[in-house]
Amino acid sequence: MKKISYRLVYNRKKRLNASGKALIQVEAYLTKRKVYFSTHIYVRPEQWDARKARIICHPHEEELNRMLDEFLLKLQYKELEGWKQGKAISLSMLKLDDSDDSYCNFFTFGRKWVECSVKKASTKNNLKTTLTLLHEFRPSICLAEIDYQLLLQFEAFLKQKDLKVNTIAKHLCHFRTFYNEAIREGLVSPTSSPFINYKIKTTEGKHVFLLPAELERLEMLASELSGGPLCHTLDAFLFCCYTGLRYSDFTKLSEENLIYPDHQHVWLVFKSQKTGVESQIPLDLLFQGKAVRILEKYEDKARFFRLKPNPDINKELIRIGRLAHIEKHFSFHSSRHTNATLLIYSGAKLTTVQKLLGHRSIKTTQIYGEVFSQTLVNDLKKCKF
Structure with a gap:
């Protein structure tokens, strides 16, 4: 009786994709003919054991190897079903049923x-x-x-x-x-x-930011809390209002990111988690060095840069907003919007704000120049008509 033999084949085309990975396929062999089925699983060369035909050194190797086993079993099951039905065993029967297989299921x-x-x-x-x-x-x-x-x-x-x-x-x-x-x-x-032909509809997002008076209320609250359970969250939020950091960047900082070129200045130097762009922020030159004074409160800088998960932090900010009598609903990311908006309001050039925020495009920065009407008033006052 004819029987199809199966084996797993890695990187059959001898080339890696842009991520440095290659595809694992199933080779089905019968009477000097072969067909190949994609498992849709890609791994790096060092994550494939050719001798054992198994995925190794991968954080999800157990689950992925189980997927490969299941894929092989499904092909073998098709062959067995054909044999039970008295069909002639051939590679084409696998191909013909290919569209019905579960890996053409969108969710799989x-x-x-x-x-x-x-x-x-x-x-x-x-x-x-x-x-x-x-x-x-x-x-x-x-x-x-x-x-x-x-x-x-x-x-x-x-x-x-x-x-x-x-x-x-x-x-x-x-x-x-x-x-x-x-x-x-x-x-x-x-x-x-x-x-x-389908157009995905979007609307211009509303960027929530704090006004100078609202920021002052939070600063006063921070001095009143002085070490309470919400103090760390508020200090971190204010620090990001003064520096424009994202939550993802703040929580990846360490003391090594603080650079002291002399005894008078301190710079924050880091690479953005989102864009990979390096930012250099002169902490003592922004907002009268308020970010530096927050840092000085914490001897253990590593502890300061470690926060609860973002959703938990945002819940605490709701409580903080109520304590400060701020009706506006704001999240941790509002600190970045606050930083950009107040910098532009204070007269900083868009290109300077772009550099501080690590934006790749000036268009991203321009949105902050449009949200604060007082910025327009300040600019007009400087003009000589």
């Missing part, structure tokens, strides 16, 4: 791709949230059935959940990312993409 493909991608943990969590919403919208989706109407229905589903326009746009962008990855892996044709 999406979860595997997220797990194997090199994206940050926070980005992976966001992508998984989109997958969860899609699964709630429709528990079973085949890649071949994703069309323009399905996108419209998913958009309507998100609107029914009272999600905001930009939140809906974010999930649809994630959906498009999954579909584009399926195109790159040859599972669907580029010409069949429903995103060619």
Whole structure:
């Protein structure tokens, strides 16, 4: 009786992708003929043991190896089913059933791709949230059935959940990312993409920032708290108001990022977690050196730069806002908006603010010049008509 033999093959085309990884495939062999099936799992060369045909030295090696085993079992099960039905065993029978296999299921493909991608943990969590919403919208989706109407229905589903326009746009962008990855892996044709004609709608986001008077209230509250349970959170928030740091950058800082070129100045030098751009911030020259005075309160700088998870910090900021009698709802990221807005209000050039914030494009910085009407008044006062 004819029997198909299977084996796992790594990097058959002898080239790595942009991430330095290569694909693992299943080779099916029968009567001097071979066909290959993509497992959609990519690993680095040092993460593949060719002798054992196993993934090694990978943070998720156990789960990924289990996926490979399941993939092999599914192909073998197809062959067994064909034999039970009295069909002639051939490689073509595997190919013909290929579109019905579970890896053409959108969710199977999406979860595997997220797990194997090199994206940050926070980005992976966001992508998984989109997958969860899609699964709630429709528990079973085949890649071949994703069309323009399905996108419209998913958009309507998100609107029914009272999600905001930009939140809906974010999930649809994630959906498009999954579909584009399926195109790159040859599972669907580029010409069949429903995103060619579908327009993802966005609206201009509202940047919440604190006014000078509101910032003064927080500064007064910080002196009153003096070591209380909320003091650390408030000090960190104020420090980022004076420096424009993101939460992700602040929590990665250490004492090594503080540079003292002389006895009078201190600079904060770091590389952005989000953009990879290096920023150099003269702490004593910004906001009368208030960031330096906060640092001086903490002998253990490492402890100062370690915060609770961002959602927990934002909950504490709600309590802090109430204690300071600030009606405005603000989050930790509002400190960055506050920094940029007040710098421009105080007369700093956009290019200077761009450099301090580590923006790649001046267009990103320009939005802060439009949100504070008093900035316009100050600029007009300087003009001689």
